[in-house]
Amino acid sequence: xxxxxxxxxxxxxxxxxxxxxxxxxxxxxxxxxxxxxxxxxxxxxx
Amino acid sequence: xxxxxxxxxxxxxxxxxxxxxxxxxxxxxxxxxxxxxxxxxxxxxxxxxxxxxxxxxxxxxxxxxxxxxxxxxxxxxxxxxxxxxxxxxxxxxxxxxxxxxxxxxxxxxxxxxxxxxxxxxxxxxxxxxxxxxxxxxxxxxxxxxxxxxxxxxxxxxxxxxxxxxxxxxxxxxxxxxxxxxxxxxxxxxxxxxxxxxxxxxxxxxxxxxxxxxxxxxxxxxxxxxxxxxxxxxxxxxxxxxxxxxxxxxxxxxxxxxxxxxxxxxxxxxxxxxxxxxxxxxxxxxxxxxxxxxxxxxxxx
Numbered sequence: 398x399x400x401x402x403x404x405x406x407x408x409x410x411x412x413x414x415x416x417x418x419x420x421x422x423x424x425x426x427x428x429x430x431x432x433x434x435x436x437x438x439x440x441x442x443x
Numbered sequence: 444x445x446x447x448x449x450x451x452x453x454x455x456x457x458x459x460x461x462x463x464x465x466x467x468x469x470x471x472x473x474x475x476x477x478x479x480x481x482x483x484x485x486x487x488x489x490x491x492x493x494x495x496x497x498x499x500x501x502x503x504x505x506x507x508x509x510x511x512x513x514x515x516x517x518x519x520x521x522x523x524x525x526x527x528x529x530x531x532x533x534x535x536x537x538x539x540x541x542x543x544x545x546x547x548x549x550x551x552x553x554x555x556x557x558x559x560x561x562x563x564x565x566x567x568x569x570x571x572x573x574x575x576x577x578x579x580x581x582x583x584x585x586x587x588x589x590x591x592x593x594x595x596x597x598x599x600x601x602x603x604x605x606x607x608x609x610x611x612x613x614x615x616x617x618x619x620x621x622x623x624x625x626x627x628x629x630x631x632x633x634x635x636x637x638x639x640x641x642x643x644x645x646x647x648x649x650x651x652x653x654x655x656x657x658x659x660x661x662x663x664x665x666x667x668x669x670x671x672x673x674x675x676x677x678x679x680x681x682x683x684x685x686x687x688x689x690x691x692x693x694x695x696x697x698x699x700x701x702x703x704x705x706x707x708x709x710x711x712x713x714x715x716x717x718x719x720x721x722x723x724x725x726x727x728x729x730x731x732x733x734x735x736x737x738x739x740x741x742x743x
Contacts, residue, residue, distance in 0.1 A: 403453070408457075413457055414454065431490045434490075439488065
């Protein structure tokens with residue numbers, strides 16, 4: 398494998414990892430938002 | 444003049460991080476945790492319930508990652524585990540360690556802020572128990588490794604229950620006992636047909652250290668209190684007849700299979716079919732028992 402090939406492979410891996418990380422962070426933000434809404438509702442109900 | 448170039452190391456693929464969490468083991472952990480939560484007398488908001496189960500899954504994944512970080516040398520010696528990310532050389536140990544510690548911290552923080560302290564503490568104990576007591580302390584030292592270490596896998600119903608109620612009661616403790624006592628026959632059935640693998644790696648599993656006869660006897664002996672723990676919630680009035688009937692029937696089948704394994708001896712080139720059958724049924728058994736518990740709760 399040439400240096401050029403390995404650099405391309407490293408970039409592809411980094412890109413795939415960054416994409417998964419972005420998706421997970423997005424999902425986490427939505428989850429925290431949903432938890433906050435539920436906690437507020439429970440607080441009002443209690 | 445000669446120049447040396449450092450070898451280029453590839454960053455691990457995201458799928459390798461996923462593999463580090465032992466997703467297949469996680470299935471049973473998530474299922475028993477979910478059933479513990481659904482069997483609780485207090486309903487939990489679906490979003491919070493989802494979050495609690497997510498935390499249990501992430502905590503189990505973290506424990507799995509730290510287990511693989513510590514056992515990379517053992518995994519490389521066993522056929523069953525040779526293709527894992529660390530022994531296969533697709534990931535460096537430091538990444539696995541950072542991932543495991545980070546995931547453990549994240550799962551505990553989320554559980555604490557979203558759910559409650561009781562569930563967080565039990566989750567923390569289960570992660571620490573699996574990593575320090577089972578993986579680091581017992582696994583390489585004693586054939587009783589999975590007897591005591593089995594407690595780590597028995598915590599999820601307690602966590603699920605605590606997430607819903609903020610407390611612990613007798614029923615989830617009995618569910619803990621059921622998984623705790625189920626673990627030895629389950630793993631020893633596996634150890635009987637992958638004995639060579641464990642022996643090659645130097646893991647003191649019971650068949651390797653004490654021999655096949657003792658292991659078979661122990662499988663039979665541990666099944667008896669397991670059956671008692673499985674059925675006990677019914678006569679104690681903690682569950683209804685649906686769970687009771689399922690527990691009696693499913694446990695009777697388990698006991699029959701365990702007795703068959705306990706009484707037989709293997710011959711050279713034995714296909715070990717009764718042992719494989721017991722191992723497979725033991726997984727189905729736990730799924731059906733916890734499924735019956737939830738159905739019983741919902742229909743009662």
